[in-house]
Amino acid sequence: MNDLNPFKIMAYAYTVEFQQNIALNSDDVARHYSMEGRIVLDKLLEKNRPENDLMHEVFESLKWQMELESLDHDVLTALANGVCAVLRDNPEFTKLFLK
Numbered sequence: 800m801n802d803l804n805p806f807k808i809m810a811y812a813y814t815v816e817f818q819q820n821i822a823l824n825s826d827d828v829a830r831h832y833s834m835e836g837r838i839v840l841d842k843l844l845e846k847n848r849p850e851n852d853l854m855h856e857v858f859e860s861l862k863w864q865m866e867l868e869s870l871d872h873d874v875l876t877a878l879a880n881g882v883c884a885v886l887r888d889n890p891e892f893t894k895l896f897l898k
Contacts, residue, residue, distance in 0.1 A: 806838065808860040815853065817842045828852055831859035850887075855879035 805812035813836050821830060821841045828841040829852040838856045840849050858875040862868070886893050 808857055809864050811836055811860065811864065813838050813860070815840070817845050829856050831856040831863070833860060833863045851880055851883045854883050 803815045806815050807813075811833075815838045818839050819842050821827065821839055828844055829849075830839045831837075832839065838853065838860075840852055840856075844852055855876055858870075858879050862870050862875065
């Protein structure tokens, strides 16, 4: 994932990194640290497909930047899963953003 760094989300540049055992003390396998400009994914995801979890943290950043505090965690998770499915299932649509 080093090729994602810096990872720009609107006005902020983030680093995306993997760390061991962030999910040990909670159910979180990813975390968004807005003030530090970091997104951390559990190393357990490294060999799997971390896209949905990364997309969820992107939505967490958007929520923070746009002050959308009324959006709860379940809504962000559902949106992240839905957007990832659309992008994965429609590669031609995804290519429109690369022009």
